[in-house]
Amino acid sequence: MELSSRLIKEVVYDPATHVLEIELRQKGHRRYFDVPPAVVVNLVTAPSPGWYYTQHIRDAFPRADGEPHPHFPLPWSRSRSHHH
DSSP, X not given: OBOOXXXXXXXXXXXXXXXXXXXXXXXXXXXXXXXXXXXXXXXXXXXXXXXXXXXXXTTTSOEESSSOOTTSXXXXXXXXXXXX
């Protein structure tokens, strides 16, 4: 769903897995894990979704963006060859 926010362009939420994907206008995609549905409802109905995101989501949930999250290793984060 697209939001009229200067910070957030779009949000996608999967209630089955509780994964929230947020596309930021300046910084690209971020994926948050273990996000309760109520938090997503609050985000999309907030008078300022960007403020709600920075206050209640950005630092509150496990996140994957440019860096692979340690609990969700990406295939390319594992090195098969060890240089001595």
